[in-house]
Amino acid sequence: MVRWQNMKKTMKKLIESVIVFAGVIAILMSCNGNADTVKNTGPQRDTVIIKLMAFNPDTLSVNVGDTIVWINQDIVAHDISHFPDRAWHSDTLNPKDVFVKVIDDSSSYFCSIHPTMRGLVTLKK
Numbered sequence: 001m002v003r004w005q006n007m008k009k010t011m012k013k014l015i016e017s018v019i020v021f022a023g024v025i026a027i028l029m030s031c032n033g034n035a036d037t038v039k040n041t042g043p044q045r046d047t048v049i050i051k052l053m054a055f056n057p058d059t060l061s062v063n064v065g066d067t068i069v070w071i072n073q074d075i076v077a078h079d080i081s082h083f084p085d086r087a088w089h090s091d092t093l094n095p096k097d098v099f100v101k102v103i104d105d106s107s108s109y110f111c112s113i114h115p116t117m118r119g120l121v122t123l124k125k
């Protein structure tokens with residue numbers, strides 16, 4: 001009779017342990033669910049409009065991996081060239097042409113056709 005009561009106690013403890021374990025699993029799964037709702041902060045895309053012989057905006061602050069799209073909405077051709085040595089540059093952009101670049105560093109740039117046209121890309125801290 002004593003043995004039977006011990007076994008009942010052991011079973012009760014085992015069932016309590018299973019219930020606690022299931023509770024912990026449920027909490028962990030709900031935490032994981034919350035993590036999935038965190039806002040996506042992946043690479044961003046910015047646009048520079050070229051119009052009236054100027055880049056607008058002329059300064060952009062971005063993260064490495066972000067993309068900048070330059071759109072020539074002017075009535076003459078321009079290009080996008082690293083300043084001062086054209087280490088990277090677009091082809092000549094005729095009106096309505098677009099140049100896309102993934103940013104890997106801060107950079108000054110200019111239009112080599114109209115060298116007074118200048119722009120700047122800085123990196124966010």
Ligand SMILES: [Cu+2]
Binds near residue numbers: 078079113114117
């Ligand atoms: Cu130009």
